Amino acid sequence: MAANQFERHGRARAKLKQIFAIPERVSVIHYSCESFYDLPDGRSPRITSIAVRKLDNAQTESFSIHQIAEIRGVSLKSADIEPSYNEYEKLMLNEFFEFMRNNTERTFVHWNMRDKNYGFRAIEHRYKVLGGNPIVLPDDRKLDLSRLLIDLYGVAYIGHPRLETLLEKNSIEALDFMTGAQEAEAFNQGKYVDLHRSTLRKVDVFCNLAQRAFDKTLKVNTSWKETHGLSLRTLLYLAKKHWIYTTLIVLGGAGGALGGIYKGYTALMAALGYS
DNA sequence: AGGGTGCCTAGGTCTCCGCT
DNA sequence: AGCGGAGACCTAGGCACCCT
Numbered sequence: 001m002a003a004n005q006f007e008r009h010g011r012a013r014a015k016l017k018q019i020f021a022i023p024e025r026v027s028v029i030h031y032s033c034e035s036f037y038d039l040p041d042g043r044s045p046r047i048t049s050i051a052v053r054k055l056d057n058a059q060t061e062s063f064s065i066h067q068i069a070e071i072r073g074v075s076l077k078s079a080d081i082e083p084s085y086n087e088y089e090k091l092m093l094n095e096f097f098e099f100m101r102n103n104t105e106r107t108f109v110h111w112n113m114r115d116k117n118y119g120f121r122a123i124e125h126r127y128k129v130l131g132g133n134p135i136v137l138p139d140d141r142k143l144d145l146s147r148l149l150i151d152l153y154g155v156a157y158i159g160h161p162r163l164e165t166l167l168e169k170n171s172i173e174a175l176d177f178m179t180g181a182q183e184a185e186a187f188n189q190g191k192y193v194d195l196h197r198s199t200l201r202k203v204d205v206f207c208n209l210a211q212r213a214f215d216k217t218l219k220v221n222t223s224w225k226e227t228h229g230l231s232l233r234t235l236l237y238l239a240k241k242h243w244i245y246t247t248l249i250v251l252g253g254a255g256g257a258l259g260g261i262y263k264g265y266t267a268l269m270a271a272l273g274y275s
Numbered sequence: 276a277g278g279g280t281g282c283c284t285a286g287g288t289c290t291c292c293g294c295t
Numbered sequence: 296a297g298c299g300g301a302g303a304c305c306t307a308g309g310c311a312c313c314c315t
Contacts, residue, residue: 035315037276045315111314115279118314146313147281155282160312180315187315 005154005229012151019107019143020214023056028109028145028210030202032195035184036117044126046089048187049196050096053203055109055210062200063096065089066192078190090130097127100135108137111163111206112146145206152213153227157220163205170219172208176201 019026031050049064068088069081081088113119120142124134149157149166159165167174176197178186186194212218220227 031315033315035276036278037315048315112312113314115314117278122314150281162313180313182315184315 005226007229008151009153009228012148015143015148016152016210016214019055019109019210024054025105026055026107026109027103028053028055028203028206029113030111030199030206031113031123032183032187032199033118033122034187038184038188044122044129046085046187047093047123047126048192049199050092050123051196051199051203052099052108053207055207058204058207060200060203061099062196063092063099064192064196064199065092066196068092076193078192081192082190086130090127090132093123093127093130093132093134096123097132097134100137104135107141107143109143109145109206109210111202112144113142114144145210149209149213149218153218153220154222154229157222157227159221166209166218166220167205169221170209170212172205174201174205177205 029050029052032048033045034048036045049062049066051060051062053060065081065085065088066076068091069076069084072088074080074084108120110119113122116122116125120137124136127134146162149162158169161179164179166172167177176194178194178198183195183198186198209218
């Protein structure tokens with residue numbers, strides 16, 4: 001409903017202001033994993049790399065399989081990593097959850113990391129499977145940028161797939177960026193370094209999009225009116241809901257009427273030769 | 276492709292208003 | 296007062312989206 005868009009836009013704008021008021025306490029997070037479709041045995045998807053970028057100074061922490069292997073002096077060929085994948089993955093998640101324990105005050109901006117299939121819960125679950133004890137991030141410390149942009153600009157703000165189309169619309173050249181399907185394929189081919197680069201690029205892109213949304217320079221398909229949910233229907237809805245809007249609408253109407261009368265009066269005076 | 280999420284729409288219910 | 300029609304509102308189900 002249009003009125004809902006009006007309210008959603010307001011809430012989203014407030015949320016955006018809130019995070020940019022304390023950028024030193026906000027990070028953007030993203031991760032890559034193997035495809036969650038090609039797991040016939042129901043096993044949880046393996047995680048390849050996680051990137052966390054601070055909103056204020058762009059400093060980025062990253063955790064990845066190939067870095068763990070490198071530190072242990074293992075070659076970065078997938079054939080050499082694969083036999084010990086679970087062990088390296090657990091070491092990587094140890095580091096990640098240690099980082100999370102040391103940064104409990106931060107809010108994490110993410111892109112669709114919502115459920116046990118893909119998201120914080122999926123990472124926590126995977127760590128448990130590997131014998132770890134994850135720290136659980138409270139939901140009020142998570143901000144889904146994908147949903148925020150929908151609330152901010154309306155559901156039709158960009159075509160699908162949203163992320164790729166949004167980059168194109170805003171002429172953002174994302175070097176090393178891979179689509180989800182490409183990342184799944186890269187995992188199968190053991191291209192862990194490429195996956196890591198793509199993850200790093202994505203947190204960069206998400207920061208960029210959040211900044212443009214905050215600066216009101218993000219290009220979208222919806223008009224200003226659609227973005228703000230403004231229509232006659234919205235005005236009527238608001239008039240019903242809040243007395244202040246009723247007053248404004250009445251005053252606006254009265255102002256319009258007075259303007260019309262004045263215009264008519266001056267036209268009449270001009271016609272009669274008075275100026 | 277799996278599954279959670281949210282949007283959209285159709286259909287049912289409720290409320291209001293006008294007519295008899 | 297009672298009835299009927301129109302519009303508003305609510306809800307459930309279907310469907311599209313979205314992540315890798």
